[in-house]
Amino acid sequence: MTALLLGALGLTLSLVVPGILATARWPGRAPAAAVALWQSVTLTGVLCALGVVLAAPQELVSELGSDRPVGAAALLLALAVAAVIIVRLLVSLARVTLRSRARRARHRLLVDLLDSVEQHGELPAEVPAGLRVLDGPLPFAYCLPGRSPRVVLSDGALRVLDTAQVAAVIAHEQAHLRHRHDLVMESFTAFYRAVPWPLRSRAPLDAVHLLLEMVADDAARRRCGAAPLRTALALLGDAVSPDSPAEFGGAAAERRHRLDRLAAAEPRAVTRTVSLLAIGGAVGLLVLPTVILVVPWLDRALSAWPL
Numbered sequence: 001m002t003a004l005l006l007g008a009l010g011l012t013l014s015l016v017v018p019g020i021l022a023t024a025r026w027p028g029r030a031p032a033a034a035v036a037l038w039q040s041v042t043l044t045g046v047l048c049a050l051g052v053v054l055a056a057p058q059e060l061v062s063e064l065g066s067d068r069p070v071g072a073a074a075l076l077l078a079l080a081v082a083a084v085i086i087v088r089l090l091v092s093l094a095r096v097t098l099r100s101r102a103r104r105a106r107h108r109l110l111v112d113l114l115d116s117v118e119q120h121g122e123l124p125a126e127v128p129a130g131l132r133v134l135d136g137p138l139p140f141a142y143c144l145p146g147r148s149p150r151v152v153l154s155d156g157a158l159r160v161l162d163t164a165q166v167a168a169v170i171a172h173e174q175a176h177l178r179h180r181h182d183l184v185m186e187s188f189t190a191f192y193r194a195v196p197w198p199l200r201s202r203a204p205l206d207a208v209h210l211l212l213e214m215v216a217d218d219a220a221r222r223r224c225g226a227a228p229l230r231t232a233l234a235l236l237g238d239a240v241s242p243d244s245p246a247e248f249g250g251a252a253a254e255r256r257h258r259l260d261r262l263a264a265a266e267p268r269a270v271t272r273t274v275s276l277l278a279i280g281g282a283v284g285l286l287v288l289p290t291v292i293l294v295v296p297w298l299d300r301a302l303s304a305w306p307l
């Protein structure tokens with residue numbers, strides 16, 4: 001029974017919940033808490049899969065009343081499958097992390113070489129140490145996370161934005177760097193690649209990406225105000241190609257969503273309540289199945305296993 005319930009919960013979390021969560025409007029009111037909920041949904045889905053693998057053979061054996069060797073073989077098989085799931089996730093995480101580190105290191109080298117920040121007197125008074133300016137007419141901005149992070153602006157961006165708007169863009173990129181949004185995205189990318197294709201969905205990846213943009217928008221809005229950020233988003237977004245969503249601006253639909261959101265300030269009480277509910281949901285999702293299903297099963301299984 002435990003395996004069936006965990007299986008049903010796991011399938012719901014990986015096939016039904018992402019669709020509902022990705023189209024809901026409320027995550028925009030509490031983006032950081034919504035990211036935590038996505039993390040909880042994903043992690044609980046993995047734990048459910050492991051739970052099914054470990055519980056199903058034991059339940060089947062005790063149902064059929066088989067003897068010791070069959071039970072021991074079923075246990076070994078279950079442990080092997082669970083190990084494969086865990087190793088697959090870890091390998092995927094290592095691969096994604098190493099690749100993006102290497103790509104960023106090369107990219108950092110290039111922007112350091114091409115940098116022309118000293119020729120730009122129009123920058124805001126407080127520019128971060130890692131700010132680089134690239135020559136070129138296209139207005140864009142992005143950041144390179146890591147141990148020595150960079151915020152990259154184009155000459156074109158400095159030409160279309162005023163000082164307050166540049167400050168808002170820098171504040172947005174710095175929020176990405178400060179909160180290590182790259183690590184959050186890497187964990188979701190690694191999970192996406194590790195999941196077998198019938199269960200694979202891009203919904204968490206895209207939704208979490210948009211939510212992290214909103215978190216950075218909120219940080220920039222708090223520091224520089226909504227108006228310069230909105231204008232910067234509208235001006236830079238048009239020049240950014242839609243297939244590079246990591247840049248300031250991103251895809252058109254995503255940008256519209258962020259602009260609408262910046263136009264209307266949500267009352268603090270609302271955002272706080274939505275955040276608390278989402279965090280409560282995230283914690284509950286992780287804890288409840290463990291307490292209600294896994295602990296009693298573990299208790300029965302440990303006394304029943306033939307080893």
Ligand SMILES: [Zn+2]
Pocket residue numbers: 172173176213216246247248249
């Ligand atoms: Zn951003």
